[in-house]
Amino acid sequence: MRVRFIALVPLVLVAGFPLYWMVVTATRRQEELFGGGVHWLPDVTRLGTAFTAAAEGAPMLRWLTNSAFVAAGTTVLSLALAVLAAYALSRFSFRGRGVFGFALFATQMLPEALIVVPLYALFLTLGLLNNLWGLVLGNTAFAMPVAVWILKTAMDGVPREIEEAAELDGCSRYAMLRRIVLPLITPSLAAAAVLAFFDSWNEFLLANTFMVDEEKWPASKGLASFVGEFVTPMPTVMSAALLFTLPAVVFFLLVQRHIVAGLTAGAVKG
Amino acid sequence: MRRTPYIFASAAALYLLVFTAWPLLDGIRLSFTDTRLLNPAAGEWIGTDNYAALLADPGFAATLGVTLLYSAATVAGALLLGTAAAVLLDRSFRGRTALRTLLTLPWAAPTVAVALIFVWIFNVDDGVLNAATGAAGLGRHGWLTAYALATVTAVSVWKVFPFVMLVVLAALQAVPRELLESAVVDGAGPATVFRRVTWPFLVPTLRVVALLMTIWSFRRFEIIWLLTQGGPVDRTTTLVIDVYRTAFLESDLGRSAAIGTVGLLLSALATVAYALAERRSTAKDLT
Amino acid sequence: MTMRRYVAILLAVALTAGCGGGAADDDGGGELVFANWQWLEPGRGEALWTAVNGYTTADPAVTLKQQAIARKDYESTLKTQIGARGGPDLLIIPDTFLPELAEAGALEPLDDVLDDAGKAALNATNDAGVLDGEQVGYAWEIVNYALFWNTKVLDQAGVQPPTDFPGLVTAAKTIKDKTGNPGFAVRHQINEEAPWWIDFSNWSYGFGGAWSKDGALTIDAPGNVAAVTAFRDMYTSGAMAVGDDASTFRSKFKAGTVGMMIDNSSALATMVAGNTVVPSTGVGASPLPFPAKASGQAGFFIGINAFSKNKTAAKKWLRWFYGAGPQKQAAAALGASVLGTDTTPPAEFVTANPWVPTFQAQAALSADAVIDGFETETPQIRHIVLTEVEKVLVDGEDPAVALARAQEAAEKLR
Numbered sequence: 001m002r003v004r005f006i007a008l009v010p011l012v013l014v015a016g017f018p019l020y021w022m023v024v025t026a027t028r029r030q031e032e033l034f035g036g037g038v039h040w041l042p043d044v045t046r047l048g049t050a051f052t053a054a055a056e057g058a059p060m061l062r063w064l065t066n067s068a069f070v071a072a073g074t075t076v077l078s079l080a081l082a083v084l085a086a087y088a089l090s091r092f093s094f095r096g097r098g099v100f101g102f103a104l105f106a107t108q109m110l111p112e113a114l115i116v117v118p119l120y121a122l123f124l125t126l127g128l129l130n131n132l133w134g135l136v137l138g139n140t141a142f143a144m145p146v147a148v149w150i151l152k153t154a155m156d157g158v159p160r161e162i163e164e165a166a167e168l169d170g171c172s173r174y175a176m177l178r179r180i181v182l183p184l185i186t187p188s189l190a191a192a193a194v195l196a197f198f199d200s201w202n203e204f205l206l207a208n209t210f211m212v213d214e215e216k217w218p219a220s221k222g223l224a225s226f227v228g229e230f231v232t233p234m235p236t237v238m239s240a241a242l243l244f245t246l247p248a249v250v251f252f253l254l255v256q257r258h259i260v261a262g263l264t265a266g267a268v269k270g
Numbered sequence: 271m272r273r274t275p276y277i278f279a280s281a282a283a284l285y286l287l288v289f290t291a292w293p294l295l296d297g298i299r300l301s302f303t304d305t306r307l308l309n310p311a312a313g314e315w316i317g318t319d320n321y322a323a324l325l326a327d328p329g330f331a332a333t334l335g336v337t338l339l340y341s342a343a344t345v346a347g348a349l350l351l352g353t354a355a356a357v358l359l360d361r362s363f364r365g366r367t368a369l370r371t372l373l374t375l376p377w378a379a380p381t382v383a384v385a386l387i388f389v390w391i392f393n394v395d396d397g398v399l400n401a402a403t404g405a406a407g408l409g410r411h412g413w414l415t416a417y418a419l420a421t422v423t424a425v426s427v428w429k430v431f432p433f434v435m436l437v438v439l440a441a442l443q444a445v446p447r448e449l450l451e452s453a454v455v456d457g458a459g460p461a462t463v464f465r466r467v468t469w470p471f472l473v474p475t476l477r478v479v480a481l482l483m484t485i486w487s488f489r490r491f492e493i494i495w496l497l498t499q500g501g502p503v504d505r506t507t508t509l510v511i512d513v514y515r516t517a518f519l520e521s522d523l524g525r526s527a528a529i530g531t532v533g534l535l536l537s538a539l540a541t542v543a544y545a546l547a548e549r550r551s552t553a554k555d556l557t
Numbered sequence: 558m559t560m561r562r563y564v565a566i567l568l569a570v571a572l573t574a575g576c577g578g579g580a581a582d583d584d585g586g587g588e589l590v591f592a593n594w595q596w597l598e599p600g601r602g603e604a605l606w607t608a609v610n611g612y613t614t615a616d617p618a619v620t621l622k623q624q625a626i627a628r629k630d631y632e633s634t635l636k637t638q639i640g641a642r643g644g645p646d647l648l649i650i651p652d653t654f655l656p657e658l659a660e661a662g663a664l665e666p667l668d669d670v671l672d673d674a675g676k677a678a679l680n681a682t683n684d685a686g687v688l689d690g691e692q693v694g695y696a697w698e699i700v701n702y703a704l705f706w707n708t709k710v711l712d713q714a715g716v717q718p719p720t721d722f723p724g725l726v727t728a729a730k731t732i733k734d735k736t737g738n739p740g741f742a743v744r745h746q747i748n749e750e751a752p753w754w755i756d757f758s759n760w761s762y763g764f765g766g767a768w769s770k771d772g773a774l775t776i777d778a779p780g781n782v783a784a785v786t787a788f789r790d791m792y793t794s795g796a797m798a799v800g801d802d803a804s805t806f807r808s809k810f811k812a813g814t815v816g817m818m819i820d821n822s823s824a825l826a827t828m829v830a831g832n833t834v835v836p837s838t839g840v841g842a843s844p845l846p847f848p849a850k851a852s853g854q855a856g857f858f859i860g861i862n863a864f865s866k867n868k869t870a871a872k873k874w875l876r877w878f879y880g881a882g883p884q885k886q887a888a889a890a891l892g893a894s895v896l897g898t899d900t901t902p903p904a905e906f907v908t909a910n911p912w913v914p915t916f917q918a919q920a921a922l923s924a925d926a927v928i929d930g931f932e933t934e935t936p937q938i939r940h941i942v943l944t945e946v947e948k949v950l951v952d953g954e955d956p957a958v959a960l961a962r963a964q965e966a967a968e969k970l971r
Contacts, residue, residue, distance in 0.1 A: 004358050004361070007354070007358055008355070008359070008369055008373075011351070011355060011373065012373060014428070015372060015373050015375055015376050015428070015432070016372050016375055018376075018379075018384065018387045018388060018391060018428075019375055019376075019379060021387055021390075021391060021398060022383070022387045025387070030808070030811075030812050031812050031813070031834060033396060033812070034395075034396050034738075034808070034809045034812040034813075034814040035396070035737070035738055035812070035813075035814040038396075038398055038401040080281075081281050081282040081285055084278045084279065084281055084282065085278065085279050085282035085283075087278050088275045088276075088278035088279035089279070091275075092274065092275035092278075094275040094276065094279075100283060103283075103286055103290075103291070104282075104286070105541075106538075107286070107290050108482070108486075108537075109485050109488075109489075109534055109537030109538060109541070110290065110294060110489070110534065111488070111489050111491075111509065111510045111513055111530050111533045111534065112489065112491060112510075113491060113510050113513040113514045113517070113526075113530060114294070114297045114513055114526075114527065114530030114531070114533065114534065115290070115293035115294055115297050116517075117297070117307075117310075117517060117523055117526075117527075117637070118292070118293035118294075118296035118297050118300070119289070120637060120641050121296075121310065121641050122288075122289075122292065122293060124641045124642070124643055140285065140289070141285075141286070141289045141290045144282060144285070148282065173278075198377075198378070201380060202380045202381050202492070204381065204382055204491075204492045204496075205491055205492065205514075208630065208634075209634070209637055212590075212624055212638070212645075213622075213624070214596075214624075214625045219380075219382075220380060220381075220382045223380075223383060223386065224382050224496065224627070225597065225625070225627045226386075226804075227386065227389075227496075227627070227629070227802070227804060233808070234390065234808060237386060238387065238390075241382075241386050241387060242383075244382070244383050245378075245379045245383045248378050248379065248380055249375060249378045249379065251378075252374065252377075252378035253371060256370075256371065256374065259436060306640075306661070307636045307637065307640045308636050308639060308640045308657065308661035308663060309640065309661045309662070310640050310641070392800075393800065393801065393805065394798070394799050394800040394801070395738070395739055395798055395801070395809075396809070396814075412799055412800050413800075414800055415799065415951060416951075498748060499747070499748030500747075500748070501746060501747045501947065502746065502747065502947050502950075503747075503944060503947045503948050503951055503952065518633035518636065518637065519632075519633055519750065519936075519940070520936070520937065520940065521636055521657070521936075
């Protein structure tokens, strides 16, 4: 047991340190950060001040709301599409199944940078530029296939006999999916949702290229805009970074139990 | 009920067609043109000129090298660290949940925020890392200048290893406890138990994870872009960074699309290699 | 949920999204989107916006809207948007970016926008906005460069303001030794390529170099080699803030932990505004401590997007902006910059910021960083040259060899 701790503790320190350092930097005054004298502990009395400065100095709260909208939208859209597609892949053999499965997987190989220009032109035509719905649609391209992969393997693990029994009771395919299959794979749904949520909460490239109005930026782009030409106080930047990090971390803590269980269903047979 | 599967699959298929397949094909078409960013409609078909130019450019060979080096190191690092952490966590002991939670923080933290704090940690004059190494007598270093590729790789490993850890942890729970117990009863040490019992259960999972990690490494943009933008002197310029730079800084959409297509081929190659390895191991399992 | 319902939702999404675009018809009213990275500058951004937005009181049919883009992403973002035939109506254009936009036909000709009185008020800085005989941009501001320092830090280290390059390096080293903080800071990384190029032209011009002469590239000219050598000596002196981007070392100067900088007046104005640690009166400035008296400058122009759907209103705004009143307000907001008309900042600004005359005096001696005869190729040549300079800095390559390589590569562009 001691060996375990000796091996794990340094790893935990390395994993956690940058986030700890975010807190330290956010609560120190600008003058304390420069000049080489490192303060190792956060000034907890300034925690409130730091967050207020971050919330007031820039439209950070607005940006966070935008990120939440994009993340939630992407999660819902990709899960809705993925549940249906995964069910088709898991339960039916049909012409084009192979192509469809491969196409889903192939999206994982696509460098976003390659399709960002054609996508820009497409969005311009559709009026999706500078539009949070556009980001939802763009992010879904990368989040949905992963969700299909997780959900399909989970559905493969649900015995068909249950559905056959239900079919005799006159259930439609759709009702079976909703009433029988989905409840059985809740952990995998959670895992897929978390992955989609994180992907879109973090997404930067599409946001950076497509979103024009400052009030429509998601937090990833807003935060990156701090690294600019002129001076922004480091504690304010780090407080903003913390504000951006906390929701993701809290959300993760709430669902982490499900993730391991959900990935179990996906990974073992994957 | 023949139409049923199509009805279920159609929404996703339609979506992929519009938002992935079409832009992708358009991107590949661009790679055979001399299109410029400021006037995309004026691009003319130039055949394989862009590809020929890439092959003749030593800078592109260097970019390929950086991509492979970065991906190999990131995948290896993440797999090693992630598997080790998972194996260590795969027993119930006090504080296990807390440790697991702390270890997954890097994965949960948004990349942009992570990049900002790392740039500050690596700051030459006032960064905490140099304060620490300086105090320890190890000297102060330009982490993002002198060792840019190593530093960027380390940050990437830090960011993605928790994903490996979670997936492996999940896979470990599928190892039948009876097998483990009977191995212990037979007098096998922990190392032997791991090699003989646990490892075979992990291999299929690890293979899938390795493939995903490889593909994602080929594609990774944010971390590198926000830490170094590919510099200094293109030392951290991977294919994706090159795609972005060529398109948006040098305005050369045609060449950029050609680089992107090469990146796509690279991912496809990795997938084929994976499929071959899969087949061979299945064959081995059967004999 | 059925397939049909999904399609319906997707369609609804696409349709409502389309409504958000804001259809503007070209009747001289409506919303004007104005792109500028300076909107993001703390303090100065708001003052500039007030000056620009004053138009809406004169013409209530028009509303103005900011498009703020970080300086680093400025050119690439605009190229993407304009390339897709979108983008802002009005835009601030760095001089190095102007030729590329003009050649692509992205800028509306402005020759007949100002009336005779308006044209008479313009000064010579607007000549750089004429490309191929057409005025495609009017001067927004010309920003000059100088050496400046934190007086307190210099006193603390016991050094006098340097007057030549060896003196600059010695002073920087002494500051580093005595205070532990960087003695000098300047941009030096390719990830800030566009602004670094402008900064670097100070060194080139200051050591008697030039990027072209009589229509031929002179990248490997002795003056440029001397400039790169000097830059490398500073970089490797151990006294410079290596690895810091502009926003980082400017933050450090603002916090009083950097001794000296070569930077432009806008940056200095932003750093000292409302600063109690390094007040404006605690900053000294002098011309660059280089052998030649020449220095670089950054010219920023206002242009109208040729693909704007609101050009009439944009032109009306431009006509208004070059009037006496708006220029005066802009001058107050821009501080030590030179404007497109001979409007000067208020006297109290100069009194409160004693370094202002030093920068203003550079106007007569400075040149922009656009390569004469290679205007549209400047961004590509810039990339080639700065990559080679970075090799000198990071890999310790020989400046003459590196610049010769750059010369060869740049000549192939034609």
